[in-house]
Amino acid sequence: MKKGKQSANKLKIKFLNKFWESPLVLASGILGTEAELMARVAATGIGAVTTKSCGLEPRSGHENPTVIALEHGLLNAVGLSNPGVEAEIIEIKKLKKILKKQQLKTKVIASFFGFSADEFLQVAEKLVTAKPDYLEMNPSCPNVASENKECFSDTPSGIYQLTKAVKKLTGDTPLIVKLSPNVANIVSIAQAACDGGADAICAINTLFGMAIDLESGRPILTNKMGGVSGPAIKPVAVRCVYQISQAVKVPVIGLGGVSCAEDALEMTYAGATAVGVGSAVYQGGIKVFSKINNELDDWLESKNISSISKLRGKAW
Amino acid sequence: MVNMCNTTQHPASKPIAATVKKIVQENHRTVSIVTDAKIEAKPGQFLMVWHPDKAEKPFSITTISPLSFTVQEVGEFSQFLVRQLKKGDKIWYRGPFGDGVYRVVKGRKILVAGGCGCVPLYALAQSIKEEEGTKDTLIIVGARDSKELLFVDKFSQLGFEIKVATDDGSQGFHGNGVELLKKHLEQVACVYSCGPSPMLKALAEVCQQAGVPIQVSLEEIMKCGFGVCGSCARGGKLVCKDGPVFDQWLE
Numbered sequence: 001m002k003k004g005k006q007s008a009n010k011l012k013i014k015f016l017n018k019f020w021e022s023p024l025v026l027a028s029g030i031l032g033t034e035a036e037l038m039a040r041v042a043a044t045g046i047g048a049v050t051t052k053s054c055g056l057e058p059r060s061g062h063e064n065p066t067v068i069a070l071e072h073g074l075l076n077a078v079g080l081s082n083p084g085v086e087a088e089i090i091e092i093k094k095l096k097k098i099l100k101k102q103q104l105k106t107k108v109i110a111s112f113f114g115f116s117a118d119e120f121l122q123v124a125e126k127l128v129t130a131k132p133d134y135l136e137m138n139p140s141c142p143n144v145a146s147e148n149k150e151c152f153s154d155t156p157s158g159i160y161q162l163t164k165a166v167k168k169l170t171g172d173t174p175l176i177v178k179l180s181p182n183v184a185n186i187v188s189i190a191q192a193a194c195d196g197g198a199d200a201i202c203a204i205n206t207l208f209g210m211a212i213d214l215e216s217g218r219p220i221l222t223n224k225m226g227g228v229s230g231p232a233i234k235p236v237a238v239r240c241v242y243q244i245s246q247a248v249k250v251p252v253i254g255l256g257g258v259s260c261a262e263d264a265l266e267m268t269y270a271g272a273t274a275v276g277v278g279s280a281v282y283q284g285g286i287k288v289f290s291k292i293n294n295e296l297d298d299w300l301e302s303k304n305i306s307s308i309s310k311l312r313g314k315a316w
Numbered sequence: 317m318v319n320m321c322n323t324t325q326h327p328a329s330k331p332i333a334a335t336v337k338k339i340v341q342e343n344h345r346t347v348s349i350v351t352d353a354k355i356e357a358k359p360g361q362f363l364m365v366w367h368p369d370k371a372e373k374p375f376s377i378t379t380i381s382p383l384s385f386t387v388q389e390v391g392e393f394s395q396f397l398v399r400q401l402k403k404g405d406k407i408w409y410r411g412p413f414g415d416g417v418y419r420v421v422k423g424r425k426i427l428v429a430g431g432c433g434c435v436p437l438y439a440l441a442q443s444i445k446e447e448e449g450t451k452d453t454l455i456i457v458g459a460r461d462s463k464e465l466l467f468v469d470k471f472s473q474l475g476f477e478i479k480v481a482t483d484d485g486s487q488g489f490h491g492n493g494v495e496l497l498k499k500h501l502e503q504v505a506c507v508y509s510c511g512p513s514p515m516l517k518a519l520a521e522v523c524q525q526a527g528v529p530i531q532v533s534l535e536e537i538m539k540c541g542f543g544v545c546g547s548c549a550r551g552g553k554l555v556c557k558d559g560p561v562f563d564q565w566l567e
Contacts, residue, residue, distance in 0.1 A: 070330070
């Protein structure tokens with residue numbers, strides 16, 4: 001936030017039961033590996049940081065190449081590398097401690113995944129003890145599709161049952177469900193998640209894609225296929241957020257290709273309450289968050305709009 | 317490959333294929349792979365070297381024109397590169413990566429290389445020579461034994477003063493590079509280093525006590541290589557993007 005400027009209030013939002021300093025969220029899978037690093041991102045003045053998805057056991061993920069830059073975004077198959085839920089709990093507690101010490105109001109969203117319904121439940125039950133502000137369930141990572149025998153985010157019944165079961169274990173901690181765009185009808189999936197008790201929806205995860213090297217004729221990612229993120233997927237994300245936010249009553253974190261204030265405003269117009277930023281870190285570095293915050297603030301000021309919340313769903 | 321789509325090549329873009337022109341045996345388990353490519357890079361920056369269906373790993377850049385990098389046999393991929401790659405073969409790279417690079421400071425400099433830590437320091441030595449000549453710089457090359465020593469001839473050919481340290485005393489000073497460094501720390505403007513983590517940690521402590529600034533190149537397991545995935549985070553810093561060269565040891 002710019003020093004000496006009082007208009008930062010324009011960016012404050014209410015997300016479920018808590019007030020955020022800004023609608024911007026660090027998306028899961030980007031920089032969310034270490035408490036100190038997330039605190040560094042939090043210090044840019046964003047509303048919340050999402051940890052990298054954690055599972056039951058430590059996992060090294062796929063072999064490199066795992067992330068490459070394409071003309072309009074990134075293609076990745078990192079493969080859910082994570083230190084396991086026990087280590088993640090320690091990291092989240094450490095993060096909360098640093099945030100408190102630095103007097104940062106940034107909220108913590110703890111992302112998690114499982115390879116079976118049972119694993120999702122076990123991880124959720126443990127992770128909630130770290131007392132994150134929110135839990136984010138990631139049943140939609142496209143990079144482990146072959147390993148994930150039950151594709152929970154693919155069918156309304158799958159996501160309904162999983163969400164319902166997880167909700168029973170997470171107490172007062174709100175549950176955000178992250179959805180995949182790799183489905184025919186994302187609205188029915190979002191509705192099913194809400195019927196199962198989801199407190200919020202996060203959309204979208206990456207689009208399933210691939211890239212091939214012509215010199216060798218081989219897929220570039222070791223996992224062959226992966227998730228596309230960045231500007232390439234923004235129109236898809238805007239469309240999904242536009243559809244979902246009108247169909248459900250819960251707030252939506254809109255993400256997918258947001259890299260400037262215009263993109264964040266477009267997400268807000270589409271109906272997002274909060275806006276995720278991830279792959280933009282590739283071109284803009286960690287300072288991309290404060291840059292978008294400042295641009296948003298200036299834009300709202302120039303249009304004489306008192307709160308970004310007033311723009312939510314303007315395109316409906 | 318001709319760029320038919322008129323796209324811009326970024327360091328993180330798809331791997332570029334180069335042809336192996338020469339393979340230079342540096343010691344019993346280390347080779348330098350010289351390609352037909354040329355790049356712009358600063359000392360300390362690294363490449364992600366790829367071979368389809370094998371792996372992609374970070375390697376320090378040895379020379380930029382022609383582009384060459386040095387590989388020591390440690391794991392499966394490096395064993396493949398050292399033992400099986402031959403002249404005429406294709407090898408793919410992305411990069412250069414790393415915003416944190418070696419900066420040449422004025423005054424007396426000591427470069428301390430441990431094992432294959434010689435590689436980025438060789439890139440630095442070339443820059444020092446270009447910018448101000450070889451007179452104000454001492455290079456300490458350390459290794460476990462004489463068989464493991466690397467680049468002693470290369471540094472000599474550039475015209476620098478060299479001192480060798482081996483843990484077993486089989487060549488030069490009997491002891492490690494940091495112990496040898498202690499004997500030369502007076503009136504030093506900067507100590508540059510790259511090598512095994514325990515060595516760098518010890519070196520950082522020694523230099524801190526002596527009040528000498530350091531620039532050290534750190535190593536971490538990397539996935540993306542360009543500052544988005546967070547795999548190489550260390551104390552809030554990204555080794556791939558903020559580094560790999562830092563002016564302090566990071567826990």
